[in-house]
Structure formats: C-alpha cells, structure tokens
Amino acid sequence: MCGILALLDRTGPVAEAAALAALAGMAHRGPDGDGSRIDWDGRLFLGHRRLGIFDPGAGGHQPMPDPETGNWLIFNGAIYNYLELRVELEAAGHRFTSHSDTEVLLIAWRHWGSSALQRFNGMWAFVLFDAKDDKLYVSRDRLGVKPLFWADTGKAVVFGSECTALAQAADVPLIPDPVAVHDFLTLGLTDHRSNSFFQGVLCLPPGSIWSVDRAGNISRNRFHDWSTTPAPATPLKDLIVDATALRLRADVPSGLLLSGGLDSTIVAWAAGQGDSGKPDQILTYGYREKGPHDETDRAERTARYLGLSERLARVAVDPTPSRALLDDVIAHQQQPFNTPSIVASFRLYREMRAHNCTVALTGEGADELFAGYTRRYIPLALRDALKRGEFLSAWKLLRSPHGRLLARRLIWEAPTAAIRWIMRKRRPHIRSIAGRFWHDGRHWFAERVSKQRLPLDAALQADPVTDLLPQPLRYADANGMASGVEVRSPFLDWRVVATALALAPTEKVSYQGGKQILRKLFTGDLPPEIISAPKSHGLGMAEQFAVGAIDLSDLFDHPPIIASDFLDLSQLKAEIAVHPNDPTLWWPVCLLLWLRWLERETAR
Template structure:
C-alpha cells in the first residue's frame, strides 16, 4: 500500500526529475516507510515514483520502483494482490524464480508470463503503472471496482498519473480550474466520483476495470478487462455461498506481515468480519490484533455510541483484551475541520466521515497500519433501507401493486414524506428544477450562473434518480454511491498511513451479488436478509435481528449548525461566486437547524477556499 506517480513527456523535458520528485513529496502520508524514483530518457523522458507503506515483505528488497531482472520491465504499484501466494505458485510451476516475498514481484512475473491476462487473475485492489521494456509503452490500470485511486492528466505534451490529485497539481505547477459540471452534480444530488470526471478541469480518474497503453509518441489505447454480470447472468447467491465467499475473502485480506485490526461497531457487517478474523488468526502469514470501536466523549451523543455493544460482543467471544475504544468529541474544532478538508481535496457529501478520519489516526498512533472494514455491504445487500424501501413503495405505486404499497406504508418502514421525495424525481424537468431551487438548500445556494449553464445536466441526474430498486442497488455499487465512499475512505485512511481492506468487495462476491435479485439480498424491513441468514449461527440474535445501526459518524452527520465554519466562510475567494450564492449560504447557516443537504454547499465552499484562496 502506498502512493505512486508516473510522468511521461512527449517533448524534451529537462525538469522531469524535479517535477516528479515534487509530485512524490505530496504523497508522503501515503507511504512514510520508503520512497523511490526512477527517471529515464529513453524511449522518451519518463519518471516512475513510489512512496511505500511496508506491509508485505518488510525488507528493502521489496521497495519500488521494482525492475524485472529477466524482462527489464519496471513497475510501481499501489494496493494489494490478495491471492499473490496462489499466483506465485502458478508462476513458480512455470519456471519463474522470485527474489522477494512481495506481491509486487508477482505482478512483474505475471506480466511476463500472461501479459494483459494477468489482471483478470488477480484478486485485490490496485493501481498499477508498468513500463514495458520491449515496446516502451506505459501500461496502467485500476482494480475492477476502483478501490485504489489513480488520476490522470494528458494534454498531448505530457502524461501525469498519480494516486492523488495533489501530486498531479505539483507536477503541473498548480491546480487546474474547478469543474463546473462536477460542482453542479454534487450540489443537486450529492454525487461525486459517479463518472471519471473530478472537481478539476483536465484531471480524470482512470476508470475501474480498464487497461491503458500509452506509446512513446503519446498514442493511447485502452480496453475493458472486466465486465460485471447482468442480473441473472451468473449463479445467484444463497446463504451458504455468501458465507463461504465472505469467509474466504476475509482470510485472503488478513494476509499481512504486520498486525491487522478491524473496525467494530457492534452492527452486523463489522461483527461478521471480526468473528471471521478471530477464527482465522492462526492462518499462515496472518496476525489479527483485535478490533477498534469509535465512541463519543459527549453525554449528549450517547444514543449514537456503540462502544458498549461492541465490548459486550468481544467479551462474549472471550476477546475483551483485544478490544480498543477511541472516543472523540462529535463537534470538531477549526483545525480538525481544516485538516479533513485538506485530506479530502474535494467536496465530500457528509461530515460523518469525521469519525473514520479520527479513527484511522488513532489506529495509527496505536501502532497499526492495516484495517479491515465493511465497505460495500450496504450497497450489495440492501443495507440502506431508508433509501431502498421508499423506492420499493414508489415501484409498487408505479406498477399499481396496491397491496404491496399498503403493506410498506402500514409497516412504518416507509414514511409518506420519504415516498413523496422519491416521487418528486418523476416530475417534469422544469417543475423539478423549480422545486429543487426553492426547497433544497444546496441547490438554492447554487449561483444563478451555474444553474443556468449546467441545468441541462439535470436530465441525466433525474434519469438516475428515477431508477427502481433493482437498478438503484446495482448503480449504487458500481457508479453512484460506493465509488464516492471508497474515495473518501481512501483519502481519510491514507492521510494517516493506514491501509484499508474491504472483504465485501471481493470481486467473486460482488459478481454473485449483482446476479442475485435485489429483494433476495435485501429481504424484509431490516435489510441484508441474505447476509443475516448466512451468519445467523455465528452471531447473537440481537445482532442478527437488529435493524441497521445508526452508522459510523452518525452524530457528526447532523451537527452542521455546530460546525466551526462561520469564520472560514467569512473570508472566501470572490471566484467562489461563480458557483455559490455566498450571501444566501451565510443566511441559511445563520437560521439554525440547517437542513442536512446544506452541508453540500458548505463543503464546496470549504474545498474551494482550501485550494484557491
């Protein structure tokens, strides 16, 4: 786990090395253990840089950039190939000889043996840039879901690739202008990372599941190396398969040469992962050190504190000595708010991510740097019942399935107001736009110029929001929700030098989940029915039968009125007026009891000030 940069100039470039080093320095928090930079002039000026967080093979032999002695290929790699031991055995059977115990060397030998067929064999998360000696081409790709980030800027004269946008900005000599389209989508629907665009013009994310080749002349070609199955196109999940796949995914992700911990909330997902981890503790190359739980110092937020539930669970399992609790004040101070904004480097949709921002720092201070979390479980198994059940009610209403609609409303699981919010997206475009401008604070605080210029984008956002439950859950996993969650989690964790591994995102489990009907995965009003059935024998009934917990950082999510933003918002760059009606934003905040969507506008303002002031 680490940070990578790659620069290639298609014109003479005497400043390549200092620009590459400057970019690499910007990634220091991602890889505090070592760094390496290789600069070549042939076939064209090219630099490959790496910041290392040492997790597999802690020796200097595993540092990067790493060169293959047989082929001359050079690689920089961010992520983990969890099945590297199995791939290594295959390669050794083919006659390959290894000099390290790292997964990085498996990539080099795998490329030599299988070429582009390597990555479909890999189970892991990765952003890889490889310089192919025979062709002079730069090859780069991301994992199937884009768990690990890779951004690119290609203007015809140079190509810049990096794990974070700040590194590209360092290589370019500054941040590009803001991207109005990205800001519009974020203010209207709270979306980011739903396509390859970023909040910066000219910087894009490398799409997950694609492989690129760039020649020495700058010619680029690409192809998709992975396609997700359509519903019904693969074997659906049942409880037995769900259990087997998740257990194997977790065991693979426990492979590490440093201790691993889990985040334990006392809810279903984290309890399952912690239980599997405890059972797999004796597996080769595994050292599970326990679980960390987040709680609050403030008595007023006791309702959101899950430390007692988590402690009770660990005590029942006889593992209380391996349970660690970190408590924090829900409301941050200005310094912490500023640090989170800088770490994220883009607007973020909820202040609830303060919880993980704090937690990863606490885990690092305790001496750990590998964490298992439950990212993806809500999207794959229908955990967002507050979103999905109103959509099910809307689907029933559209299809005139009145008994199903009445049952949902009578259960209390779907409030009429929530149903009306979903139905609003069915309104004609002009009427929907007028309603959003009037009633949604983040849209009301959008500048008139941005609304006028970008309002045609509302049509695409509306089409996305009109999707039924089946398509909504698929979209949330592949494009709208999970990619955004992964981006925020990566930046929070890596700003503290922490590697996060997500067993629910094992591609084998994701494929089977996407091929399984949404109602089978989600089930009743609790959500995650399939997951509950799969692990009912391992969990206390109170865990299996309880509805979704309040969630990580739930208290922070609703404390906008108490966030220390007023002083920051009192001195904003005048250019922000191109995107926000700043006086309206200040007025909305001064009213108190701000609507949660107002955070979207506040986040845009905080981000813009941190980058462009």
Template sequence: MCGLIAVRALHASAGLEQRARSALASLARRGPDAEGLLTVEQAPATLLGHRRLAILDTSSAAEQPMRCPISGTVLVFNGAIYNFVELREELRALGCLFVTDGDTEVLLQGWRLWGEGVFARCNGMWAAVLWDAPSGDLIYCRDRLGVKPLYLHHDGHHVTLASEISAIAAIRGGYPAPNPEKLFDFLVTGFSEQGTATFFTGVQAVPPGQVCRMSRAGRFSAAPYHDWPEPGSAEPLSSTEVRGLVEDAIRLRLQADVPVASLLSGGLDSSIITHVALGASQQNRQRLSGAFTYGYHDAVQSAFDESARATAFMGDSGHAALHRILRFNPIPSADELMNLVSVQGEPFSTPSAIAGFRTYRAIREQGYKVVLSGEGADELFGGYTARYHALATRDAFKAGKLLHMIRLLRYRTFAPGLLLNRLVWDLPLPAVGALLRRKRPSVGLMSEALWASQRHRLEYLQERMRSNLETRLRQDELDNLLPMSLRIADRNSMSAGIELRSPFMDHRLVQRAFATPALTRVGEGRSKALLRDAFKGLLPEAIIETPKNTGFGHAEQFLVGRLPWRELLDDLPSGLAAFIDVDGLRAQLAQPRKHSTLWLALSVALWYRRFHA
C-alpha cells in the first residue's frame, strides 16, 4: 500500500526530476516508510517513483521501484495481492527465484512469465505501472473494481500517472481548471465518481479491470482482463456459498507483517469480519490484534453510534481486551474540515467522511498499519433499505404488478415520498429540470451559467436514474456509490498511513453476486437478506436481525448547518461564482431547516476555495 508516479516526457523537459520529487513529496502520507525514484535508460525519458508503506516483507529488499534482474522491467505498485503465496509457488515451479517475501516481486516475476495474463490471476487491490524493458512500453493497470486509485494526465508534453491528483499538479506546476460537466453531475445526483472524468479538466481515472499500454511511439491501447457476468448467467449464490466466500476473503486479507485491526461498528458487516478474523487469528501471518469503534462524546449524538452493541459483541466473543472506542465531537473545527477537503482532493458527497478521517489517524497512533473494513457489502447485498426497496416498488408499479407493489409498501421500509422521487424521473425532461431547480437546493444553487451550459446532460442522467433495481445495484457497485465510497475511504486511510482491506470486494464474491437476482440479494422487508441468512446461527440474533439504521459518521451527516461554514465561506475566490450562487448558499445554510443536498454545494465551495484560490 503506497503512492506512485510515472512520468513519460514526450519532449525534452528541464527540471523533470525535481518536479517528480515534489510529486512524491505530495504522496508522502501514503507511504511514509521509504521513497524511490528511477529514470530508465531508454528513450523516451521515463521516470518511475514510489512512496512505500511497508506491510509485507518490511525489509529494504522489497522497496520500489523494483527491477527484474532478468528482463530489466521496472515496477511501481500500490496495493496488495492477497494470493501472492499461491502465485509464488506456481512461479517457483516454473523456475523463478525470489529474494523477497512479499507480493511486489511476485507481480514482477508474473509479468515476465505470464505477461498481461498475470492480472487475471491476482486476487487483490492494485494500481500498477510497469516500464517493460523488452518493448519500452509503459503498462498501467488497476484492479477489477478500482479499489486502488490511479489517474492519468496528458498535456502534450508529459504523460503522468499518479495515485493522487496532487502529484499530477506537482508535475504540471498547478491544478487544472474545474470540470464543469463533473460539477453539474455532482450537484444533480450527488455522485462523484461516475465514469472516468474527474473534477479537474484533463485528468482521468484509469478504468478498472483493463490493461492499458502506451508504446514508445506514443500510441495508447487498452484491453479488459476481466468481465463481470450478467444476471442469470450462472446459478444464483446460496447462503452457504456466500459464507464460504466471505470467510476465505477475510482470512486472505489478514496476511501482514504488521499489526492488523478491524473497524467494528456493531452492525452486520463489521461484526462478520471481526468474528471470522478472530477465529483465524492463530494461523501463521494471520492475527487480528484490535477492533476499533467510532463514537461520540456528546450524549445527544451518542444515539447515532453503535458503540454499546460493539462492546457487547466483543465481550460475548471473549475478546473485550482487544476493543477500543474512539469518541469525538461530531462538529469539526474549520481547520479540521479544510484538512479533510485537502486530503480528499475532490468534492465528496457527505460530511460523514470526517469519521473515517479521524478514526484512521487515531488507529495509526496506536501502532496499526492495516485495517479490515466492510466497504462493498451495502452495494453488493442491498444494504440501503430505503433506496433499494423504493426502487423495487417503483419497478413493480411500472410493470403493472400492483399486488407486489402493495406488499412491498406494507413493509414500511421507506418513506412513501421516496417512491414519488423515483417516479419523477419518468416525467418529460423539461419538467424534471424545472422540479430539480425548485426542489433540490444543490441544483437550485448552481450558477445560471453552469445550468445553461450543462443542462443537456440531464438526458443522460435521467436515463441512468430510470434504471431498474437490477441495473441500479450493478451501477452502484461499479460506477456510483461504491467507487465514491472507495475514494473517500482510500484518501482518509492513506492520509494516516493505513492500508484498508475490504473482504466484500473480493472479486470471486462479486462475480457470483452479479449472477444472482438483485431482489434475492436485497430481500423483501429487510436488507442484505442473503448475507444475513449466510451468517445466521454464527452471530448473535440481534446483529443478524437488526436493520441498518445508523452508519459510520451518521450524526455528522445531519449536522450540515452546524459546520463552521460562515468563516469558510468568507473571502472565496471570485471564480467560484461561475459555478455556485454563494450568497444563496449562505442564506440557505442560515435557515432553521436545511435540505441534505446543501452539503453538495458547500462541498464544491470548499473544494474550490482549497484548490483554485
């Protein structure tokens, strides 16, 4: 788990090494343990740089950039290959010799023998860049779900790849201009990671699940190494199979040469992870030595945390001594909020992100470098009850299945107004636009210029919002909610030098889940039915049966008006007026009742203040 850069100069470029070192310095928090920078000898000039967070084989022999002694190929790699031990044995049988005990050398040797096929063999999370010595090509690749970040910028002088946009800014000498299209989509939908575009013009996220290549002559190509199945293309997941896959995914993600902890909310997903990890902790290189819960000092807000349930769970399991509750004031200071904005690098959808920002720092201070968390479970198994049950009810209504619709309504798992919100997207486009401008503050606060220049995108957004439950669950996993959650979690954890591992992101589990009907995974009258059934009898019934009603940073999500917005909205750069009605934002934040989407406009304003002043 680290930070990386790769820069290919298309023309002679003075001072490139100095800028590369500045780029690495911007990634220092991702990899505080070591730094490496290598310039390859062959034209065109190519630099590969790395900041290391040492997790597997913490010796200097495993530092990067790592060069293959046989082929001369150079690798920089951010992530973790969880099945590296099995892959290493295969490679040894083919004659490979290893001098390290980690996953980086396995990936490098695997590339030499298997080429692009190495990535399909890997179970893990990664962003990798290789300078392939035999061809001189630059190869770059992300894991199947894009857990680890990698961005690309091509300005005609340099092609830059980096773990964060801050490193690209260091290479080019400043941040690119805001991307109006991305700002429009975010203010309408709240999604920040749809597609590969970023909030900075000209900076793209490298697509997950593909092997990309830039030849020495400057030609780009890409090919998928993985495809996700369509619903019904295989036998549906059974609860027994779910349990086996989840348990194996957890055990694989315990491998480390440093202390490992879990993030324990007291809910279903984190309890599953902690329970299984504790049971596996006697195995070699697999030991869970801590469980951390986020909570509040304020008695009023303590109703929003699950620390009491987490404490009971750890006590009943006989591991109370491993449990730590981290308590905070839900309202951040202006400095803390702006530090979070800096770390995130782009607008983000919820102020609850402050919870992870604080938690990972506190966990790191106690000596941990690896944390297991439950990202992906809610999107894969339908944990957002109101969101998915409202969609299922709308689908039944549109299909004329009125009895099914009435049955779903009787469960009362969502407010009836949510059904109307879903149906609004079926209105004629002009009516949709007018309603959004009047009823959704984040849209109403767009500048007239942004609305006029980008409103044509409503047709594309309307098409997506009309998607049925099956399609939406898939979109949420691959292109909406989960990529957004992953970005927030990656920046927060890496800003503290923490490697975050998510067992529910194991591609074998996702592969099988995508072939299983959405409503089977979600269930009627409850959420995550398939996952709950899988661990019934293994976990306490209270955890299995209790619906999801709070979340990580739950209180912060509803306290937008109490954030220190007044001082932060003073002296804003004048250019923000091209995107946001700042006076209107101030006025609405000062009102007693505040719509949740006000945060979206505030997030854009704070991001602009930080990166475009």
C-alpha cells in the first residue's frame, strides 16, 4: 500500500522538482492520489503516493497532520488491528476525523509515543515528523514486509520505497554491489543482507525505529527482537484464523490466490470462518496446455470442497514469458530475483486488479516458517541425525523423497577450496561466471559456506528472519505494487511467526515431509489430498524450466557494457544451449537482463 519518500538536505533547500519527479515515478504504488510537504526551512521533503484501502476517500490523504501536536506522517502499509486501537484511544479521550488506519497510527503515537509500535499488528514503513522532539522517526515492521531503502550521500539523507526513487531524488548512484552479485550468481541469494544490489543503497532493518535530527544525525534503535519475543498462548490454529480475519479488513474488494497447495488452501479455509463475505474473487493459475506443473484441477476441487467455486476464476498462460514481460517484471523489482516463477504472481496481481480487487491474500511465508522446503530441510535433518548417531531416524529420512539429496548437502562439510573447485567443474551457472570475478569472490564465498553448515534448528530460526523469507517478501511487494495491489499473508502475522519460531524442528519436518504441524492442525478441515500431498509445485513452476526458450539474442550480440565484469557470456550461451532446462541458469540470465535495465535506467 503506497509509496513514500523522505529527503533531508544537510546543506540547503531540497531540489523539490527532483523529489516530486521521484514521487511521480512511484505512481504505480499509489495510483489513488499524491501529496507532499516541505519543512525545516525548506531542507525536508515528505512525499506520498496513495493506494486507498481504508477510508479510500479524502480522509486518508497523506502527508497526514496531527493538528494537536503538529506531527506529520507518511505511511506505507496497513495496521490491521486499527479498529481495536481506535476504540482504546477513544476511551482515553481522543477523537478522530477519518476512518483510516493512518490517523490511528498518528494518534497512537501522540498517546503512547514509540511504544505504540509494540501494539501494532500490521506491516509498515513510515516516516513521522515529531514536532515536539524536532526529529524524524523512521520505522519498519517486525518482519520487513514493507520495503524501506535509504542512503546517505553526505549532502543528504533519503528514505524511500524504491531504489530508483532515491536515485532520482538525491542523485544516489545506482552501481552494482559486487558482493550482492556474487551471492546471487553462486547461490541465487537475494535480500539476505542489509544491503540492496546497489552500493550505498541500504535496507532499513526490520523492527527498527530510527530518529533523524535537523543536522541529519541518525540514532538507530529497535522496538522488536525475535530472539526475545515469546510465543503467544493462543493456539496456532486460532491465530491463523484471526490473522486471516484481520487481513480481510478493507474498504475495497479483495481477492485470494489459490494454488493446489496446503498454504493457500489453509488461508481460503480460514477466510471462510468469518462472516465478512470476503474474499470477493479467487484466482488460480495454470497453463494453456495443461502439463505436470498445472495445479488448477486440484485448486478447482479444493474450491468446490470449501464452497468457493462461484468465486473462482482460472488464469491460463503460456509458460514461456516474453522478453517484454520479463523486462517489465525486472523494471518493477529493480533488483535481480532468483526464479522466473515470480512472473506468475506478477501476472496474477495484474489480473486481480482487472477484476477490481485491490487487496490480495496469499499463503506467503508458510514454507519458510514451517519447513516447507523439503529439498532443503530433509537433507539437513538427515545430516544432523547422522552426526548425533540417531541411525533409525536417519534411515527413515534417507528413505524419504528428498533423502537422496544428502550428498549435495554433505558437500558443504568439505573444505571451502574443495567446494569451490567442485562447483566450478560441475555447475553450469558457476561455469558462466567470469573467471576474474569468480576468483575475487573467494573471500565472500567463505561466509556463504558457514551459512550452509548451520544445523537444522539454527536454519529454521534464520530462514524466516534473515536468510530466505526476505526474498519472497520483496518479490511479492514489488509485483503487487506494479498493479496497485496490496499483498497480505496471514502467515506473516507477528504472532504466527513467534509461534513458529518457538516450535521444535520435529514439529515442522520429519521423514513424512515438511509443515507437519499444519497438516496435523487442519486434518478434517481440508481435503485429504491436500493434507497428505507432498509440497506442491507452487505458482510458476513451468516458468522455472523455460530459460532456454527465452530470446536473449540481442543481449549476447550487444551485451550491457559491464556484463563481462561478472559473466563469461560465451560460456553462458553455450551452457544454455546444452542445459536449456537448468533453473539455476536463470541467475546469470536474470543478472544480464537486470544489467540491461540498469544501463537504460541510469542513461535517462
């Protein structure tokens, strides 16, 4: 929901025209209105692009003032429990002039100060000008569901919802970060560090509350830490139902993405436990010529089981995305992404907007929270069982569908130099990396190896908070905002996350597969084939294997100027010809597409 931009110039009045142009560049994030404000003797710019969800009329316009305190707020996100907070604040004597969650945030700050953040159940990135303290307060939600990038050029400090907005407003150079590129090309990692893919463009850490004074001095604090957050006493199933009901709150139509898997089916079931009548539309995704990766038949059976058939619509596409579509996705993501399968959600959110839905419910986050990635977690569990001498458990895990991947997992126990040698010899995407860049990345590679050696329980703690979940959060936000759709997932409710982090690994993954606790909790509520099925392919699986079908001739004939710094283009072309269905070759291909976008973007 929305796009925000805050610019503080340390030396003099802000370049307002540049700031307004940067704000206009985020119109897709907020097609329903815009506003800006200048303060601090012309050195502070606050700008907002609005996507109206709560009180979509004039009552939710931003920047929003608090007339009693003189505070001003720009806010991206949603405070789902704003109705309960409003009742509490009204009981304390406060009065409201709108029905928006933005005003609730402002008055909650007036009443509780920064401790109000502990009371919020939602997703947010905001900048609040506090008149009494004469400071800006900058915050991002506990999990980092909503993005907030920032940069300090020396002359200026800038915060914004998109990297290109920072570049345009404060002349921040968009130069590829070699460490980010290395991690992406070797392991497909993104969003696992506080840095973006651009040097000097950083991500405000989730759970932060920073303050900025008139001189641009930054004080960095946190309001939340997962390691000290206890799990709620409420049972997990009840939490998921309540989290879904909260995320169905909207003054606009909402939709739901229904695949053939467990996660979205749980959300669909939970949505039916209330009396809101939402979601208004349900979409399922498949292909014009049904094949092994098409899950629409299962989704249709699930919709019938849940009594939702009348709201279900099927989207059928060609599994090979066009170059124009890929270029469009990259332009909105603004950073590389590790699978072309996210083209599916890009298409779906566009279709959802065409159905007049502004809010989309998904099952995002369940795989990372409840060990749904069995190809990752079963080999980890097997390795750990062997190390502990638990041979019966190890035997059961070895006989599971993904136990055979143990050899791949054990490679990370070898010396780092040996791992690098094996990967360079055996992996097509590694062979596509330029020789000098591969050599220079040996220092960064050592840190990545240490992450791969984490025991299962440590990986299950790190994946939701730092290592894996930030990837799909960024992908979903940018894809949804490309069509002016706000993406919400009940599994990302902070109470659900805290409960998941407190679970023992055996409650999540066993030789029977991942997400064991979810399968147990929802047996009897969902179709048996959903409960017992292994992890579904998920949206966009066919696109993962379409790398060889993408027309890249122009990029090989006339590559981006700096492509050879990172890639051996002749080797990449040869690898694609020999391994057209290898999904890891998407990583160098995506980098090549991104470098072309970046070259054009910086030339404007």
